[in-house]
Amino acid sequence: MEEGSVKKEVLHESRDGRRAFLKICSVxxxxxxxxxxxIPIIRTFINxxxxxxxxxxxxxxxxxxxxxxxxxxxRKVAIKDSRRDAWTKYPETVIGAVWVVQQEDETFKAFSVIxxxxxxxxxxxxxxGRFICPCHESYFDxxxxxxxxxxxxxxxxxxTDIKQGKLFVRYQKMKLGIAEKxxx
Amino acid sequence: xxxxxxxxxxxxxxKKFLDEPVEGGAKWSYVFGSALVIVFIMQxxxxxxxxxxYSASATDxxxxxxxxxxxxxSGWFVRxxxxxGSSAMMVLAILHITQTVIFGAYKKPxxxxxxxxxxxxxxxxxxxxxxxxxxxxxxxxxxxxxATSIMGLIPGIGDFVxxxxxxxxxxxxxxxxxxxxxxxxxxPAGLMTFMAIHLHLFRRHGVTPxxxxxxxxxKRKTQPFWPDQIFKDVVAAVIxxxxxxxxxxxxxxxxxxxxxxPSSQYMARPEWxxxxxxxxxxxxxxxxxxxxxxxxxxxxxxxxxxxxFLDRGESRAPAKxxxxxxxxxxxxxxxxxxxxxxxVSDSRDERLLAQKEESEVMxxxxxxxxxxxxPPSGGAAVFTNDPLYVGExxxxxxxxxxxxxxxxxxxxxxxxxxxxSRSWLKGFFRNPNAVxxxxxxxxxxxxxxxxxxxxxxxxxxxxxxxxxxxxxxxPILREIGEAILVxxxxxxxxxxxxxxxxxxPTLDGFASDEWLRGMIEDAGQERYFGKYNTMPSxxxxxxxxxxxxxxxxxxxxxxxxxxxxxx
Numbered sequence: 001m002e003e004g005s006v007k008k009e010v011l012h013e014s015r016d017g018r019r020a021f022l023k024i025c026s027v028x029x030x031x032x033x034x035x036x037x038x039i040p041i042i043r044t045f046i047n048x049x050x051x052x053x054x055x056x057x058x059x060x061x062x063x064x065x066x067x068x069x070x071x072x073x074x075r076k077v078a079i080k081d082s083r084r085d086a087w088t089k090y091p092e093t094v095i096g097a098v099w100v101v102q103q104e105d106e107t108f109k110a111f112s113v114i115x116x117x118x119x120x121x122x123x124x125x126x127x128x129g130r131f132i133c134p135c136h137e138s139y140f141d142x143x144x145x146x147x148x149x150x151x152x153x154x155x156x157x158x159x160t161d162i163k164q165g166k167l168f169v170r171y172q173k174m175k176l177g178i179a180e181k182x183x184x
Numbered sequence: 185x186x187x188x189x190x191x192x193x194x195x196x197x198x199k200k201f202l203d204e205p206v207e208g209g210a211k212w213s214y215v216f217g218s219a220l221v222i223v224f225i226m227q228x229x230x231x232x233x234x235x236x237x238y239s240a241s242a243t244d245x246x247x248x249x250x251x252x253x254x255x256x257x258s259g260w261f262v263r264x265x266x267x268x269g270s271s272a273m274m275v276l277a278i279l280h281i282t283q284t285v286i287f288g289a290y291k292k293p294x295x296x297x298x299x300x301x302x303x304x305x306x307x308x309x310x311x312x313x314x315x316x317x318x319x320x321x322x323x324x325x326x327x328x329x330x331a332t333s334i335m336g337l338i339p340g341i342g343d344f345v346x347x348x349x350x351x352x353x354x355x356x357x358x359x360x361x362x363x364x365x366x367x368x369x370x371x372p373a374g375l376m377t378f379m380a381i382h383l384h385l386f387r388r389h390g391v392t393p394x395x396x397x398x399x400x401x402x403k404r405k406t407q408p409f410w411p412d413q414i415f416k417d418v419v420a421a422v423i424x425x426x427x428x429x430x431x432x433x434x435x436x437x438x439x440x441x442x443x444x445x446p447s448s449q450y451m452a453r454p455e456w457x458x459x460x461x462x463x464x465x466x467x468x469x470x471x472x473x474x475x476x477x478x479x480x481x482x483x484x485x486x487x488x489x490x491x492x493f494l495d496r497g498e499s500r501a502p503a504k505x506x507x508x509x510x511x512x513x514x515x516x517x518x519x520x521x522x523x524x525x526x527x528v529s530d531s532r533d534e535r536l537l538a539q540k541e542e543s544e545v546m547x548x549x550x551x552x553x554x555x556x557x558x559p560p561s562g563g564a565a566v567f568t569n570d571p572l573y574v575g576e577x578x579x580x581x582x583x584x585x586x587x588x589x590x591x592x593x594x595x596x597x598x599x600x601x602x603x604x605s606r607s608w609l610k611g612f613f614r615n616p617n618a619v620x621x622x623x624x625x626x627x628x629x630x631x632x633x634x635x636x637x638x639x640x641x642x643x644x645x646x647x648x649x650x651x652x653x654x655x656x657x658x659p660i661l662r663e664i665g666e667a668i669l670v671x672x673x674x675x676x677x678x679x680x681x682x683x684x685x686x687x688x689p690t691l692d693g694f695a696s697d698e699w700l701r702g703m704i705e706d707a708g709q710e711r712y713f714g715k716y717n718t719m720p721s722x723x724x725x726x727x728x729x730x731x732x733x734x735x736x737x738x739x740x741x742x743x744x745x746x747x748x749x750x751x
Contacts, residue, residue: 019408019411019412022411022412023410023411026414026415029421029422030418030421033422036425036429037229037425040261041233044237044256044257044262045236047257047259084557086248086251087244087250087251087255087554087557088244088557089556091559
C-alpha cells in the first residue's frame with residue numbers, strides 16, 4: 001500500500017518536472033519567434049527616422065533677374081525646386097519663398113519668409129517699413145533684425161550669389177523657436 | 185506583482201484561458217488551429233507595419249510598395265513575410281479542415297464550430313484577393329479585374345455588387361481605397377469576430393478526441409492544455425516560422441511587378457490558391473460562364489456549410505462515414521487537379537512564358553528607374569525616367585514634323601524608322617531618292633547604286649564599323665571598304681579619312697554618337713551637307729541632356745529590326 005503511494009508520488013513529481021520543463025521550453029521558443037520577428041519589424045518601423053525622406057536641393061536655386069530691383073524695397077520671390085518625397089519626384093514646384101532686399105551697397109540679402117518663432121509667413125508692411133509676422137506680432141527691420149515681439153532670433157538670412165545678372169539663393173529651412181540659426 | 189494581481193486578476197485570466205483539459209491527451213494533429221492563430225497574429229503585426237509605409241492611391245500605391253521593398257531596412261522581409269503568411273494561412277486552413285473532417289469534429293454538438301470555421305476560410309480568401317491588388321502592379325491589377333468581373337456576373341445585382349466592391353465603374357483610386365479598407369478593417373474585424381466565436385465554441389465543447397478510445401480511456405489520458413498541448417503548438421509555430429522565413433529569404437521577399445498599366449495586354453494569374461477557380465472558368469464558355477464563375481462555387485460553399493447536417497451518423501470513425509470522407513477527398517482531389525491543370529497548361533503556354541520573361545525585365549527596369557524618383561502622375565510614369573523613352577519624346581517633339589517614323593510623321597525628310605539599320609541603309613543605297621529617303625527633300629545629288637549585293641553588304645559593314653569610334657576598324661574590312669568607296673565614286677562627294685569631296689556628309693565616324701549629334705546640332709556644317717543643307721539647326725533648341733537621350737534613341741533604332749519599316 002505504502003509502496004504504491006510512493007510510486008504515485010514519484011510519477012507525479014516526474015510528471016510535474018516534465019510539465020515545468022515544457023513550460024520553460026514553450027516560453028523560450030515563443031520568445032525566440034518574438035525576437036526573431038521583432039528585429040525586421042522594428043527596423044522597418046524606425047527606418048524613416050534614420051533616412052532623409054524628403055529631399056530638396058540644398059544647392060543654389062535661381063530666383064530671378066536682379067534688374068528692376070530697388071534699394072531697400074523688399075521683393076518676395078518664390079523658390080522653385082524639384083523635390084523628392086520618399087518615392088515621388090516632383091518636377092519643379094514652389095517649395096518656399098524668400099524676401100530679397102537690395103542693400104545700400106548694391107549687394108543682395110535674402111531672408112526666409114518663415115518666421116523663426118513658430119513658422120508663420122513674414123510679410124512686408126509697406127506703410128511702416130517693417131517686416132511683420134502677423135501670427136504673434138514679431139516685427140523686424142529692413143535688415144531682418146528684431147524690433148519687437150516673441151521671435152527668438154532675427155530673420156534667417158540665406159546665402160545668395162549673383163551670376164550673369166541672376167540672383168541665386170541657397171534655400172534652407174531652419175529650426176524654429178530657438179536663438180541659434182540651425183538648418184533642419 | 186501582488187499589487188497588479190489584486191487589481192487586474194491577470195493570473196486568473198491567463199489561467200482561465202490556458203487551463204483546459206485535453207481529453208485523450210495533447211496531440212500533434214491538434215496544432216493547426218493554434219498555428220492559424222499564430223500566423224494570423226504575425227500577419228497583423230507585419231500588416232500594421234506595412235501600413236505605416238503604404239499609400240492606397242492609384243498614383244502612389246506602387247511607389248510606396250517599391251519604397252517599402254527597396255528603400256526600407258528589412259522592408260522586403262516584412263513584406264515577404266506578409267505575402268508568404270497568406271499562403272501559410274491557406275495551407276494551415278486546409279490541414280485544419282482536413283483534420284476536422286477526418287476526426288468528424290463537426291458533428292453534433294459542434295456544428296457551429298464548423299460553420300464559423302468555414303466563414304473564416306472565406307474571409308481568408310477575401311484577404312488574399314484584396315491584398316493581391318494593393319501593390320497596384322501588373323499582376324495584381326489584371327488578376328483582380330477577373331474577380332470583380334465575376335462579381336458583375338451575379339444575376340440581377342451583378343453590376344451593383346461590382347460597383348460597390350470596386351468603387352465605381354472602373355479601376356482607380358476608389359478601388360484601392362476600398363480594397364485597402366476591406367483588407368485592413370472589414371476582413372480583420374470579421375475574422376476576429378468569427379475567431380472569438382470559434383474559440384468560445386471550442387472551449388465550450390472541448391477538443392474532439394480520436395474516435396477509437398472509449399470514454400474512460402480518454403478521461404484517464406487527459407492532459408492539461410497548458411503546457412502539454414501548448415508546447416506542441418509552439419514547436420509547430422517555430423517550424424512554420426522557420427519555413428516562412430526561409431521562403432522569404434530564398435525568394436528575397438515578395439514579387440513586385442512593374443506598375444499597373446491599363447493600356448497593356450497582360451494575361452493575369454491569381455494566387456495559387458485561386459487557380460482552381462480560375463481553371464474552372466475555362467470549361468464554361470459564353471453564356472455558361474456564370475455556372476463556373478458563380479453557381480458551382482456557390483453550391484460548393486453551401487455544401488461545405490451543410491456538411492454537419494448531412495453527416496449525422498453517431499460514429500465519428502472515418503470507416504463508417506465513407507461517403508463523406510470520400511466526398512471530401514474527391515473535392516480536395518478535384519481542387520488539386522484543377523490547380524495542377526492550370527499550372528501545367530500555363531507552363532506550356534509560350535505566350536505566357538514570354539510574358540513572364542518580359543514582365544520580369546519590365547519589373548527590374550521599373551525598380552531601377554524608380555530609384556530616380558517616381559513622377560507624381562503615378563507608378564507607370566516611372567518609365568519616363570528611361571532615357572530611351574525621353575529620347576523618343578524629344579524625337580517626337582522636334583523631328584517628326586519633317587521626318588517620317590513608323591508610318592507617321594512628315595515626309596519632307598528621310599523616314600527614320602529603323603534608321604541606320606542594315607535594311608534602312610540597303611534601301612537607301614538602292615534608291616536614295618525614294619520618298620522614304622531624299623525623295624521629297626531638295627537634295628538629290630546621291631546617285632542610285634548598282635553595286636552587287638555582296639559589295640553593298642561589305643560597304644554597310646564598313647560604314648557601320650565607323651560608328652564604333654573607340655575601336656579601330658578592322659584593317660581588312662577597311663581595305664575592302666575603301667576600295668568600294670573608290671569603285672563607286674563615293675569620294676567624289678564624301679570625305680573619308682582626309683580624302684574626297686566635301687559637299688556630302690563626312691563618312692568619318694559615320695553613325696557614331698558624335699556624328700549624329702553634330703548632324704542634329706547643325707547639318708549645315710561643312711562636314712555634313714554644307715550649302716545643300718535644309719535641315720534646321722537644333723543646337724539652341726535641344727538642351728544637352730535631351731540631345732544625349734535623342735542620340736541614344738536614334739541609335740536604338742539601328743539595333744531594332746523588330747521596328748521594321750511599315751509595309
